[in-house]
Amino acid sequence: MRHIISVLLENESGALSRVSGLFSARGFNIESLTVAQTNDSGLSRMTIVSSGNDRVIEQIVKQLNKLIDVVKVIDLTDQDHVERELMLVKVCVKKKDELEVKQLVDIFSCKIVDVSDRTYTIEIAGKTRKINAFLNALDFAIVMEVSRTGVTGISRGRTVI
Amino acid sequence: MHIYDALETQDAVKHILVRHEQGATHAADGYARVSGKPGVVLVTSGPGITNAVTGIATAHMDSIPMVIISGQVPSPLIGGDAFQEVDAVGITRSCVKHNFLIKDVKNIANTVKRAFHIATTGRPGPVLIDIPKDITIAQMTPEPYPESVDIRSYKPTIKASDRQIKKAAQLMAKSRRPILYSGGGSVIGNASKELRELTHLLNFPITQTLMGLGAFPGSDELSLGMLGMHGTYEANMAMHGADCVVAIGARFDDRITGNLAKFCPTAKIIHIDIDPSSISKNVVADVPIVGQVKQVLGALCVELKDEKLADISKWWAQINDWRAVDSLSYEKAEGIIKPQTVIEALYEVTKGEAIVTSDVGQHQMWAAQYYLFDEPRRWINSGGLGTMGFGLPAAMGAKLADPSRDVACVTGEGSIQMMLQELSTMLQYNTPVKIVSLNNGYLGMVRQWQEFFYEKRYAMSYMDALPDFVKLAESYGHVGIRVEKEADLKPALIEAFAQKDRTVFLDILTDPTENVFPMIPAGGAHCDMLLAGHNDMISKDETDFNAV
Numbered sequence: 001m002r003h004i005i006s007v008l009l010e011n012e013s014g015a016l017s018r019v020s021g022l023f024s025a026r027g028f029n030i031e032s033l034t035v036a037q038t039n040d041s042g043l044s045r046m047t048i049v050s051s052g053n054d055r056v057i058e059q060i061v062k063q064l065n066k067l068i069d070v071v072k073v074i075d076l077t078d079q080d081h082v083e084r085e086l087m088l089v090k091v092c093v094k095k096k097d098e099l100e101v102k103q104l105v106d107i108f109s110c111k112i113v114d115v116s117d118r119t120y121t122i123e124i125a126g127k128t129r130k131i132n133a134f135l136n137a138l139d140f141a142i143v144m145e146v147s148r149t150g151v152t153g154i155s156r157g158r159t160v161i
Numbered sequence: 162m163h164i165y166d167a168l169e170t171q172d173a174v175k176h177i178l179v180r181h182e183q184g185a186t187h188a189a190d191g192y193a194r195v196s197g198k199p200g201v202v203l204v205t206s207g208p209g210i211t212n213a214v215t216g217i218a219t220a221h222m223d224s225i226p227m228v229i230i231s232g233q234v235p236s237p238l239i240g241g242d243a244f245q246e247v248d249a250v251g252i253t254r255s256c257v258k259h260n261f262l263i264k265d266v267k268n269i270a271n272t273v274k275r276a277f278h279i280a281t282t283g284r285p286g287p288v289l290i291d292i293p294k295d296i297t298i299a300q301m302t303p304e305p306y307p308e309s310v311d312i313r314s315y316k317p318t319i320k321a322s323d324r325q326i327k328k329a330a331q332l333m334a335k336s337r338r339p340i341l342y343s344g345g346g347s348v349i350g351n352a353s354k355e356l357r358e359l360t361h362l363l364n365f366p367i368t369q370t371l372m373g374l375g376a377f378p379g380s381d382e383l384s385l386g387m388l389g390m391h392g393t394y395e396a397n398m399a400m401h402g403a404d405c406v407v408a409i410g411a412r413f414d415d416r417i418t419g420n421l422a423k424f425c426p427t428a429k430i431i432h433i434d435i436d437p438s439s440i441s442k443n444v445v446a447d448v449p450i451v452g453q454v455k456q457v458l459g460a461l462c463v464e465l466k467d468e469k470l471a472d473i474s475k476w477w478a479q480i481n482d483w484r485a486v487d488s489l490s491y492e493k494a495e496g497i498i499k500p501q502t503v504i505e506a507l508y509e510v511t512k513g514e515a516i517v518t519s520d521v522g523q524h525q526m527w528a529a530q531y532y533l534f535d536e537p538r539r540w541i542n543s544g545g546l547g548t549m550g551f552g553l554p555a556a557m558g559a560k561l562a563d564p565s566r567d568v569a570c571v572t573g574e575g576s577i578q579m580m581l582q583e584l585s586t587m588l589q590y591n592t593p594v595k596i597v598s599l600n601n602g603y604l605g606m607v608r609q610w611q612e613f614f615y616e617k618r619y620a621m622s623y624m625d626a627l628p629d630f631v632k633l634a635e636s637y638g639h640v641g642i643r644v645e646k647e648a649d650l651k652p653a654l655i656e657a658f659a660q661k662d663r664t665v666f667l668d669i670l671t672d673p674t675e676n677v678f679p680m681i682p683a684g685g686a687h688c689d690m691l692l693a694g695h696n697d698m699i700s701k702d703e704t705d706f707n708a709v
Contacts, residue, residue, distance in 0.1 A: 010314055014250060014262070025255050055441065062438035068259040068279060071314040 002031070003057050004076040004083055004153045007046040008161050010069040011037055018067050019046065028052065028060050032085075032150025043071065045161075047152045072161050076153045083153035086125045088113075089135065090145040093120050097142060108134045119144065163297040164203065164232070177561070177590055180582040182209050184554040186216020187580065190225050191558030194541045195516060197351065199226035199280050200558065206232045207245030210291075211252065215548060217287050218256035222545025223372060224349055226285035228276050229257075235295040236264065249291040258286030266299035274307045283317025284436040285349060317435065321452025321460065329407070329431045329448045330464040336405030336429070338476045339365045342388065345372030345544065346410015346434060346454045348537045352376065355458035356409065362462055363470060366480055368396035370411050371529055372544040379533035380513070385480065386489075389417040390681050391526045394488035394690060397679070398701070399480055400425055401687040408432045410454040413443040414545070423686035433457045488679045489530055491693055498647045500524065500599045500671040504531035507569060507597055510654040515567040516541060516559045520552035520576030523605035526677045528571040550579030553596065557583060560592040567595070567658060574600040574627055574668075584637040587664050595657045596666045598630065601673040609676045613691070614683075634666035644669040
């Protein structure tokens with residue numbers, strides 16, 4: 001089962017490689033990993049999407065907690081949460097495709113953020129499923145380049161990590 | 162160079178100049194295992210740190226406190242493929258508890274304090290500090306060494322949950338086929354006293370892992386000996402038949418459990434460990450208890466003191482039947498020394514009081530089986546990583562930690578050749594140990610597996626062109642004795658230990674065909690054992706214990 005694990009860790013050099021090294025050394029799988037500084041400049045927050053049965057996920061959480069740089073770990077999947085992913089996609093647009101692409105952008109409530117001679121760059125944010133759906137809706141032949149951030153998440157309500 | 166220069170102008174730190182960095186880490190490791198204090202290693206950059214990695218990984222697998230300080234090329238050169246540069250922090254990341262790269266001279270004191278704190282608390286382990294050359298010469302106004310340290314992301318659990326302890330106590334009190342399974346955590350966690358108290362209070366049978374031997378006396382009536390791949394028949398059968406297994410500072414290693422699907426089929430598992438990630442990693446615990454083994458066992462003693470316990474006399478009767486199989490018995494042969502006899506003689510000559518280090522292989526198993534350790538921190542071996550070459554430098558470290566006690570290094574002609582150069586260090590620093598080398602001309606454990614599982618195709622397990630170990634020892638300034646006949650064995654051991662101030666190398670020719678029994682073949686259950694003198698595997702799945 002897919003899990004979204006949120007990790008608060010010291011903002012120190014090497015901290016990211018400790019986490020990624022742990023996943024590769026113990027054979028845990030990573031679907032995506034995002035990391036950036038938080039409102040506290042000494043802390044980074046990392047969101048990892050992984051999959052496995054309950055025992056595997058329990059081990060992932062425990063092993064992450066064992067890392068000295070890790071302050072806190074929660075499995076967001078267990079609680080009510082918001083998750084988002086951002087994708088930038090560059091498409092090659094011929095005159096005949098323009099209308100269809102713009103309609104899709106409307107339907108999916110996303111934005112065209114850059115236009116050049118025959119290319120559009122579209123920004124879309126949302127759940128992974130929505131992004132996949134948008135990508136599938138685009139004519140495969142016109143997609144030139146895709147860049148996705150991976151999922152980031154936060155719990156709903158007053159709960160904090 | 163600057164660190165060494167500073168060492169020369171002080172007396173507080175005693176430095177031992179080893180011959181190889183792997184020897185340094187094993188010696189520091191042996192020192193730590195015997196003394197309970199962290200071992201400290203200083204190595205140079207590049208090959209210095211890569212050579213040390215085997216010893217660091219060995220300490221990491223066995224949770225041994227150690228601080229390794231590695232030199233690094235000057236900060237401005239880092240990342241430029243400088244002479245003797247390796248990414249020490251990167252290379253060691255997966256085999257240390259934590260590591261640091263110091264980037265500012267002002268951080269040295271604080272980092273050293275944190276390193277020792279992390280290495281010695283919680284589940285101990287090695288911590289590396291990588292320090293670039295320019296930082297070692299940078300100037301600063303001296304500040305006092307920090308007295309305490311607070312790391313917000315590192316707070317090991319000490320006191321276990323009372324609720325879990327109560328739950329465990331209730332389960333233990335009503336169990337009718339209980340067994341205590343104690344591991345290295347009881348030794349490292351200094352929980353020997355509490356373990357003895359609890360075991361005697363409950364009158365439960367106890368088995369110990371390779372890493373745990375000595376926390377509970379091996380010669381005690383309640384001790385079933387070691388369990389696992391080369392455990393005793395009674396220990397393994399009791400694990401298989403138990404209705405309650407109390408794992409104490411043990412981690413359900415594959416050499417202990419055998420086939421996980423068939424492991425302890427009828428038991429509830431109580432698991433006590435300071436490291437939450439050890440719990441339910443390999444075997445799911447019914448009652449997990451995170452905390453210091455010493456504190457938890459103490460609390461269990463209090464909880465169970467006035468508790469009415471279930472009658473386990475039938476269980477003991479069953480165990481004593483298994484004991485009667487006498488799975489460690491072996492047949493002597495005319496004209497050849499049996500390796501088991503050597504360990505028995507060593508036990509007798511040292512009255513069971515020596516510190517015994519070992520390398521890895523058959524000799525390690527025989528030492529664990531036949532030398533009954535009655536005290537913790539006397540049996541020093543590389544259990545987790547299984548590092549050949551560990552024994553000799555570890556013996557040196559052990560002797561430095563406890564100079565008044567006899568130290569024996571049980572080894573084989575294969576293992577000893579991996580760290581031989583430390584014989585030179587041992588002369589320089591006068592650390593007299595007795596090397597008991599079981600020379601059977603084979604990498605014996607490999608040969609045993611080939612005999613059992615590879616139709617006797619002995620690929621690359623025969624050691625041809627062995628040196629003359631007596632002359633070798635003598636050339637290093639030590640004493641060498643070759644033993645070829647059983648009649649000479651005990652006199653040679655007595656003579657060796659009588660030479661208090663000398664390192665003595667006993668090159669003992671032993672039966673090349675002897676195998677370690679009992680043995681659970683890979684993938685087997687605890688009830689599937691090969692026993693000495695039986696051609697076929699004994700497989701007794703006696704899971705129907707309701708009558709007991």
